[in-house]
Each structure stands twice: as structure tokens, then as C-alpha cells.
Amino acid sequence: MIWLVLTVLILLGYSLQSVAGSVHYSMLMPAYGTVSSPSVILEGGNCSGTSTIYTNKTSAKVNVTAPVPIYDFIDNNVSNVDSSVGKGTHSNFTAQQYGPDSIYDALTETNIGTGGNWGITSSSFASTSTHTTYRYMGGTSPNTNGMIVTRLYIRCGTTGTAAIALYTGGTLSDPTGATKRTEAYNVAVSAGWNTIDVPDYSWPANTITWIGWCHSASIYYSTSSSDCGNFQSGQGRWNQPSPADADQTAPMPTNPGAGSFSNAWYAVYAEYTVLDWQLDLEGQWTGADYDETNEELAIYVNKWGNTYSLDATGGYMIIGSGTPNWGSVTGTISFWVKWDTVGNRPWGQHDNMETRFSGSNLVLDWGATGSLTSSTSFTNSTWYFIAIVWNENTDRLYLYVGDQTNRPTLDAYNNAWTSTVSTVGVTQNNFMASRGGVNPTDGKGDDLRYWNTERTLAQIQSDYKTELTGSETNLRSYFKLNNNFDDVGPNNNDGSGSGSYSFSSDVPFNAPENIRVDVWNGSAWQNLFTDLTNGWNNVSVSSYLNSSTFTIRFKGGTETSDITQDSWKIDATLLQVWTTQTYDYVLKVVNQGAGNWVVNMKVYGSSNIGRLSTLNISLHDGTSSNQIAVSGGSIVKSEGESYNLPGGVNSTIYISMSNLLATTAGTSYLYVYLKIRVPNTSTYSLYVITFEIT
Amino acid sequence: MKLRDVSSKKPVKFLALLLTAMFIATASAAVYYAMLMQSKATVATAPVYFSTGNDSSGILTLGTNDTYASLSLSAYPNVTLYYDQAVNLTATAAKQIQLRHVSISPGDGDPSVSNFTSVVFTLMNATGSVKGTLTYTTSGNQWTEPTTTGYVAIGATEEWTIKVEIKAAAGAKTGVSTTIVIAVDVK
Numbered sequence: 001m002i003w004l005v006l007t008v009l010i011l012l013g014y015s016l017q018s019v020a021g022s023v024h025y026s027m028l029m030p031a032y033g034t035v036s037s038p039s040v041i042l043e044g045g046n047c048s049g050t051s052t053i054y055t056n057k058t059s060a061k062v063n064v065t066a067p068v069p070i071y072d073f074i075d076n077n078v079s080n081v082d083s084s085v086g087k088g089t090h091s092n093f094t095a096q097q098y099g100p101d102s103i104y105d106a107l108t109e110t111n112i113g114t115g116g117n118w119g120i121t122s123s124s125f126a127s128t129s130t131h132t133t134y135r136y137m138g139g140t141s142p143n144t145n146g147m148i149v150t151r152l153y154i155r156c157g158t159t160g161t162a163a164i165a166l167y168t169g170g171t172l173s174d175p176t177g178a179t180k181r182t183e184a185y186n187v188a189v190s191a192g193w194n195t196i197d198v199p200d201y202s203w204p205a206n207t208i209t210w211i212g213w214c215h216s217a218s219i220y221y222s223t224s225s226s227d228c229g230n231f232q233s234g235q236g237r238w239n240q241p242s243p244a245d246a247d248q249t250a251p252m253p254t255n256p257g258a259g260s261f262s263n264a265w266y267a268v269y270a271e272y273t274v275l276d277w278q279l280d281l282e283g284q285w286t287g288a289d290y291d292e293t294n295e296e297l298a299i300y301v302n303k304w305g306n307t308y309s310l311d312a313t314g315g316y317m318i319i320g321s322g323t324p325n326w327g328s329v330t331g332t333i334s335f336w337v338k339w340d341t342v343g344n345r346p347w348g349q350h351d352n353m354e355t356r357f358s359g360s361n362l363v364l365d366w367g368a369t370g371s372l373t374s375s376t377s378f379t380n381s382t383w384y385f386i387a388i389v390w391n392e393n394t395d396r397l398y399l400y401v402g403d404q405t406n407r408p409t410l411d412a413y414n415n416a417w418t419s420t421v422s423t424v425g426v427t428q429n430n431f432m433a434s435r436g437g438v439n440p441t442d443g444k445g446d447d448l449r450y451w452n453t454e455r456t457l458a459q460i461q462s463d464y465k466t467e468l469t470g471s472e473t474n475l476r477s478y479f480k481l482n483n484n485f486d487d488v489g490p491n492n493n494d495g496s497g498s499g500s501y502s503f504s505s506d507v508p509f510n511a512p513e514n515i516r517v518d519v520w521n522g523s524a525w526q527n528l529f530t531d532l533t534n535g536w537n538n539v540s541v542s543s544y545l546n547s548s549t550f551t552i553r554f555k556g557g558t559e560t561s562d563i564t565q566d567s568w569k570i571d572a573t574l575l576q577v578w579t580t581q582t583y584d585y586v587l588k589v590v591n592q593g594a595g596n597w598v599v600n601m602k603v604y605g606s607s608n609i610g611r612l613s614t615l616n617i618s619l620h621d622g623t624s625s626n627q628i629a630v631s632g633g634s635i636v637k638s639e640g641e642s643y644n645l646p647g648g649v650n651s652t653i654y655i656s657m658s659n660l661l662a663t664t665a666g667t668s669y670l671y672v673y674l675k676i677r678v679p680n681t682s683t684y685s686l687y688v689i690t691f692e693i694t
Numbered sequence: 695m696k697l698r699d700v701s702s703k704k705p706v707k708f709l710a711l712l713l714t715a716m717f718i719a720t721a722s723a724a725v726y727y728a729m730l731m732q733s734k735a736t737v738a739t740a741p742v743y744f745s746t747g748n749d750s751s752g753i754l755t756l757g758t759n760d761t762y763a764s765l766s767l768s769a770y771p772n773v774t775l776y777y778d779q780a781v782n783l784t785a786t787a788a789k790q791i792q793l794r795h796v797s798i799s800p801g802d803g804d805p806s807v808s809n810f811t812s813v814v815f816t817l818m819n820a821t822g823s824v825k826g827t828l829t830y831t832t833s834g835n836q837w838t839e840p841t842t843t844g845y846v847a848i849g850a851t852e853e854w855t856i857k858v859e860i861k862a863a864a865g866a867k868t869g870v871s872t873t874i875v876i877a878v879d880v881k
Contacts, residue, residue, distance in 0.1 A: 008819075024879075024880070024881040025740065025761070025879075025880055026874060026877040026878065026879045027740070027743070027761045027763070027877065027878040027880065028743075028746065028762055028763075028792070028796065029744070029762070029763045029765050029781070029875070029877065029878060030765070030766070030874070030875040031764075031765040031767055031813070031815075031858065031873070031874045031875075031876070032765065032766050032767065032871060032872075032873050033768075033769045033810065033813060033860050033871060033872045033873075033874070034766070034767070034769060034869065034870070034871040035766060035768075035769045035770075035809055035862045035866045035868055035869060035870045035871070036769070036770065037767045037770070037868055038770040038771075038773065039772070046817045054715070054772070054864075055771070055864045056770070056771040056772040056865065057863055058771070058772050058773035059772065059773070108860075126837070214803050225737060253704055271866060297781055332780070340696055413719075448705045464849060471727075476745075499787065567822060572751065584842065643864055678697050678749075681748050681751070682748050682749055682776070682777075682778035682779055683749040683775070683776065683777050683778070684775075684776050684778075685770055685773050685774060685775045685776065686776070687773055
């Protein structure tokens with residue numbers, strides 16, 4: 001019986017264990033926490049009133065002041081430290097004395113080219129003759145870039161009528177290969193020198209050139225080769241005997257005909273102007289602070305930007321409500337166009353005031369059908385500049401054509417244009433189509449301008465690749481087409497689009513030439529910027545700002561034979577001077593025990609630090625460890641490397657703040673942990689330090 | 695009494711029935727052998743046991759078979775002291791573990807309680823992910839005690855850690871101490 005009971009108990013115990021199924025146990029872990037004083041404490045720094053140590057010396061607040069730079073805007077633009085003649089113009093100098101904002105000072109180059117004469121200008125010739133054939137005299141044009149022939153002169157002995165023209169090409173011994181470039185005919189002349197206006201012609205340098213004429217009046221001449229002036233002395237004049245009776249009331253031949261030389265030199269010459277657009281404008285500070293550690297010149301530039309063109313793909317632009325009438329007595333309409341398919345009508349407001357194509361040549365119906373046809377045969381995918389200039393009072397109708405690499409020149413003209421556009425009215429004023437959407441042209445158009453004056457070639461050339469402000473004299477409507485149809489001219493005929501169109505970033509011209517800035521060092525100019533860029537341009541001038549007077553100058557980047565006028569928008573010009581603040585130490589970290597520690601700092605929060613230009617917070621004790629860095633309003637280093645705090649009685653390291661500078665007044669906060677760690681472990685405590693920077 | 699006579703009595707019949715039932719309950723050979731193996735492993739060493747962490751030096755005392763651990767921690771006034779790896783847990787078999795509050799002293803109502811601000815035990819796996827937390831805080835002389843973390847699985851050969859954060863109150867008296875007993879339950 002006993003054995004039976006024991007067997008049952010054993011089996012029962014075994015069965016109960018099996019039912020439990022798995023091991024289940026608990027491990028106890030008592031933790032004994034005892035309050036003790038930390039061996040590392042914080043103490044105040046050596047900058048009075050900058051630090052507050054809280055209870056138990058394990059947290060602190062640091063309050064310091066950040067200097068703000070002095071912003072000293074430019075004072076005047078009337079200095080003349082180099083005794084040179086200023087070049088260029090300001091539009092609104094005071095705009096540089098504040099900002100940046102929407103108001104700016106446009107610096108614009110002025111033309112300092114003087115021009116000259118080429119040919120025979122002598123008034124001492126005694127002989128005169130009257131001939132009935134075409135005569136020519138030739139030579140090589142001056143070695144000067146940017147020449148524009150504006151007038152031709154002829155000295156007559158009697159009254160009469162004359163035709164006179166300028167040719168280029170051929171050889172010095174034969175003008176028959178030359179081409180007529182500009183002329184006037186059926187011009188009444190009288191005894192003495194006669195000044196004859198001709199359409200402006202861009203005259204290339206060092207080019208074989210001929211002046212041809214015919215007349216019904218007598219003309220002075222000399223048979224002495226010493227009187228040849230700018231014409232070649234070995235040849236004399238070229239006589240074209242056919243036709244035997246040249247018609248001075250009709251245009252001169254497009255190309256000189258066959259002929260021969262004789263030793264006679266006639267009193268004719270060409271007058272030219274020279275384009276040389278320059279900028280040299282001084283600006284000056286008086287009473288400047290020149291004792292700061294850091295001194296910068298800062299210039300804010302708002303360069304214009306031709307950012308978009310109108311891409312017409314069946315659609316077109318309506319000027320204003322379509323009713324603006326550009327048919328003034330005198331006027332200039334210009335635009336850039338790049339055809340995807342040459343043809344149709346790029347501009348027009350009426351069937352007697354529009355542009356259209358005949359083949360690949362542009363035709364102007366200007367007061368009548370077929371007033372003028374371009375000599376240029378236009379092609380696809382090229383940006384062309386086109387300017388139509390008319391004057392009903394002088395019966396002149398000119399067409400100038402250029403492109404991205406060639407300045408506009410006279411392409412075709414009609415000096416006997418007797419029609420009028422001031423009377424035709426307007427059907428609908430359109431760009432990239434004509435008079436109510438007729439024949440929309442396929443391509444891109446840009447920078448449409450309407451002036452109510454007859455612009456000269458020199459004027460056209462001066463700004464055809466420059467975006468204007470809209471307030472230029474005689475400019476009435478101006479469409480930049482920079483992603484909108486705004487008319488920034490005084491007419492303010494904001495337009496609208498019709499049909500299929502978009503705005504394209506493909507533009508015919510963009511930024512102006514470089515603009516450099518120099519500083520006067522007391523005896524010479526030293527360059528600071530070779531070119532200003534959009535936005536702020538900052539450069540140290542500490543080596544130049546040695547007195548309360550400080551002078552700079554704006555100068556064009558291309559100042560020799562500059563044939564293009566440029567303009568730049570300067571929004572603000574100032575001296576920015578400051579001295580950063582450094583606090584040797586704002587806190588001490590003191591180890592009161594024998595054990596070694598390592599410490600580092602880490603930002604865990606911040607507020608309004610966008611105003612802080614620079615700040616470094618470091619640990620130092622003989623060596624320095626930059627722990628936290630702020631630059632340009634951002635935290636660029638948020639945690640520092642470990643720094644040894646050795647054991648010993650009152651072993652100390654220091655927390656410094658250096659290079660402190662703010663852009664504006666205000667209060668900023670940095671919330672920082674000082675991590676105090678047992679070396680080679682992850683046992684540490686975090687002391688909270690708040691940096692308040694006012 | 696003859697054995698035949700014994701088997702015919704009611705108690706003996708009941709016993710025989712019980713024995714038969716037990717044999718039926720343990721009829722599965724697989725269950726039978728698994729239980730035997732478990733039994734042997736438990737005897738040899740615990741499948742989860744305490745081990746030293748990076749911050750154990752000078753604060754950790756391990757008991758027999760490493761199934762008991764005692765921590766001696768400092769608490770600084772007004773600043774938190776962190777022991778990122780106060781003690782580790784090493785597993786030799788896949789198990790489930792949890793942290794559980796056992797006791798705390800001095801208890802609620804004792805004035806010395808207010809010398810402490812908080813004590814936090816955080817169970818973290820090898821990658822630093824938090825798997826459970828026991829947080830003790832004070833309000834005056836009262837402790838707020840945590841609830842059990844709940845079981846989480848620990849893989850075989852994994853080594854986890856218990857992080858301890860302890861903070862005394864600003865102006866706490868030096869020498870005041872507290873004892874918190876927690877348990878690591880394993881199943």
C-alpha cells in the first residue's frame with residue numbers, strides 16, 4: 001500500500017509539472033539611489049552681469065549683447081577726386097541712399113565719341129567744273145570702331161541740284177565692285193559748302209569707301225595730288241561715262257559703273273560720329289566710421305532681365321483694347337522677332353499700316369501698299385531686330401535690321417515717301433499678327449516699342465539690346481513681354497493675348513556688359529569688383545577706409561570703342577562696418593573632485609537666431625574647442641567634441657563666446673546642454689545653459 | 695489482504711482510474727521530451743540573466759547565477775544623471791521579458807521622498823529601441839509608481855540593456871537615499 005501511494009504521488013507531481021508547460025522566473029533588481037553633490041559645478045564668468053548660476057550650480061543663464069553693424073549709405077555723387085570728367089548719368093541717385101526696394105538708380109552710359117570728317121574738307125580750291133557723269137572718289141575709312149555716317153558734304157560754286165552717296169567695297173583702284181550704303185538725291189545746293197543729311201550708316205573701320213555724286217551745279221576741285229585729303233592720292237577721281245547725262249534727281253547707282261581715273265580731286269567729304277558709350281561716375285561718403293574691425297562696401301544691384309518672349313503659335317497680342325493708334329506724324333516702331341516659319345504679318349494696325357511678307361522679304365504697307373521692301377531675306381530660327389522709322393514731314397521711311405550679333409543698320413529706305421500713316425486710323429493694333437488677327441505669324445516676338453519720334457540709327461543702336469525703364473523721352477508704349485502684356489510706357493495700353501500663345505524663355509538679349517567698381521586710395525583707383533551681380537555685392541574695404549572720406553566709382557566694363565549703350569540698376573550702396581564682440585569666458589566649469597570627466601556642449605533648442613550673423617561658443621583652457629557655431633542666421637555646428645576636465649581641486653575650464661554679431665536688434669536664445677560624462681562610459685549628466693543674446 | 699481484494703475496493707479503483715488518466719494526459723511523446731529538456735536547461739543556467747554594461751563599473755553587484763543584480767546610483771540635485779547601460783540582460787534562448795515594479799522605500803508619506811524628482815528604468819534592445827519603461831516620479835511625499843511594462847520578445851544570443859535616469863530635487867539633502875526594487879520577469 002505504501003509503495004502504491006508513493007508511486008501515485010510521484011506520478012502526480014510529474015503530471016503537474018508537465019501541465020505548467022515552460023520556465024517562468026523573476027530576477028530581482030534593487031536600485032539604491034543616494035543624493036550626492038555633483039563634483040562638477042558651474043560658476044560665473046569674468047564678464048560682469050553676463051551669467052546667472054542657479055540652485056545647485058548645475059544650470060545657468062548667460063545674457064550677452066550682440067553688436068549690430070552700422071549701415072552708412074552713400075552720401076553724394078558730386079566728388080571728383082581724380083579730376084576727371086564724369087561720364088554717364090544717374091536716374092535717381094537718392095535711391096542708392098536707402099533700400100533695397102523697388103526704387104533704384106539707373107546708371108546709364110553716355111556717348112563720348114567725337115566723330116570726324118573723311119574726304120576733302122579744303123575750302124581753298126579755286127577751280128570749279130560742272131560735269132554730267134557720275135563721279136567717285138575713294139580711299140580707306142578711318143581705323144575707328146563705331147563710326148556712323150550722318151551727313152555728306154559737297155562744295156559747290158553755283159546753285160543747282162545734287163545727288164550724293166556713300167559706297168563701300170571695290171578696290172582702291174576700281175569702285176565697280178562697291179555697294180551703295182546711304183545717299184540723298186534731288187537735293188538743292190548752293191554756292192559754298194552744302195550739308196546733306198543722309199540716312200545713318202554704320203561705317204566699318206579700315207574699309208574701302210567711295211563717295212559718288214552727280215550735280216547740275218559746279219563743284220570745286222584741285223588737280224594737285226597734295227590736295228587729295230583722305231582719298232588715295234595716286235588715282236584721283238573715277239569718272240563713270242555711262243550714262244552720259246547722270247540724273248541728280250534720281251537715286252545714285254547701286255553699284256558704280258565702269259570708268260577711268262583722272263587726276264582731279266573734288267571737295268566732297270563724309271561726316272561721321274563715333275559711338276563710344278562710357279560710364280565713370282563717382283560716389284562718396286563723408287563722416288564715415290573708419291575705426292571698426294570689419295569694414296565692407298555693400299552694393300545691391302537689381303539688374304534688369306529680359307526673361308521672356310511671346311511665343312505665338314497661331315495666336316497674337318492685342319495692344320490695349322486694340323484701339324491704340326500708333327500712326328503719328330513721326331514715329332519709330334521696333335521689335336525683336338524670331339520666326340519659326342517666315343511669313344505672315346508680325347505687326348499691323350490697319351491695311352495701310354502693317355508689315356507683311358513677299359517671299360522672304362518684309363514689306364511695309366505704310367500709308368499705302370508696298371511702301372518699302374527689305375533688302376534682307378529673312379530666315380527661320382534667327383532673332384532679328386526690326387525698326388521702322390518714318391517722318392511725314394521729310395518724306396522719309398527707313399527700315400533698320402539687325403540681329404543678335406550684328407547691330408541694326410539701314411536695310412531699306414524711301415526718301416520720297418509721300419504717304420501718311422497719321423490719317424489711316426486703326427482697325428486693331430496687333431503684334432505677331434495684323435489688324436484684328438490677320439495672318440498671325442509663327443514665332444517669337446519680344447520688346448515691342450513705339451516712339452512718337454523719328455529715332456536716329458545711333459539712338460536705335462544705343463538701346464536695341466537693352467531693356468528700358470519705360471520712362472524714356474518720346475517712348476510711348478513699351479511691352480517687355482516678360483511673361484505678361486504690360487505696357488510700361490506712359491500710354492499704359494496693357495495688352496492681352498488671343499489664340500494660341502505662351503511665353504518662352506528664349507530671348508534675344510539679356511544682361512548688360514560688366515560694371516566694375518573701383519575705390520580711390522588717395523592717389524589711384526583700385527578695383528573692388530570686376531562686375532556687380534544681382535543682389536548684394538559685398539567686399540572688404542578695411543585697407544582703404546582709413547579716413548572719414550571714402551570714394552568709389554562705377555565704371556563700365558567695356559570702355560574702349562563701346563558701341564552699345566548699357567544701363568544698370570543700382571538699388572542701394574552703403575558701408576557696413578562693425579566689430580564683433582568676444583567674451584573671454586561667460587561661465588566656468590569647475591571640477592571639485594578627484595575624478596576625471598569629459599565635457600561637451602550640444603544645442604537642444606533655439607529661438608530667433610535668424611538675426612545672428614556669427615557666433616562661436618567654445619570650451620577653452622589653454623587649448624580651445626569650438627562647440628557651437630552660428631553663421632548667417634543658422635546653426636552650422638550644434639554639438640562639440642569632448643573636452644577633458646581633469647580631476648583635481650577646482651580644476652577649471654571656461655566657456656567663451658566669440659565673433660558675436662547680429663544683423664538687427666532683438667533677443668535670441670540658444671538652449672544648450674553641457675554634457676558631463678565619466679570618461680570611457682555613457683554615464684553622464686546634462687546641465688542646462690540658456691544663452692540669451694540681446 | 696490479497697492483492698485481488700485490494701483492487702476490488704473503491705479507493706483502489708479510483709487510484710487506478712487516476713493513474714490511467716495521468717498516463718493518457720502524458721501520452722504525447724513530443725510534449726514529454728520537450729519538458730525534460732526544459733527542465734535540464736533551467737537547472738544549468740537561466741536563459742536570461744544579468745550582465746555588465748558600459749556603465750556598470752562601480753555601481754553593479756551581481757548575485758549567484760547572475761539572476762540578481764543590485765545597483766548603487768548617485769542622484770544629483772536639479773540635474774539628471776544618466777546611466778545609459780547600467781546593467782545588461784543577456785539571453786541564451788528566445789524568451790519574453792518584462793520589467794515589473796516590486797517595492798519602493800521609503801514609502802509614501804515619508805518626508806525624504808520629496809528629495810527625489812524621478813527615477814526611470816528603460817529597457818532597450820541592442821539597436822537602442824525602447825522596449826519598455828518604468829517611471830517613478832514624486833509629488834510632494836508621494837511616489838507615483840509605474841505599471842508593468844508588458845512582455846516583449848528577446849531573441850536568443852541578444853544582449854539588451856537597462857538605462858537608468860535619476861534626478862534629485864533642487865536643494866535635495868545629501869545622503870538621503872531611496873531603494874527601488876524592480877523585477878525582470880522571464881517566461
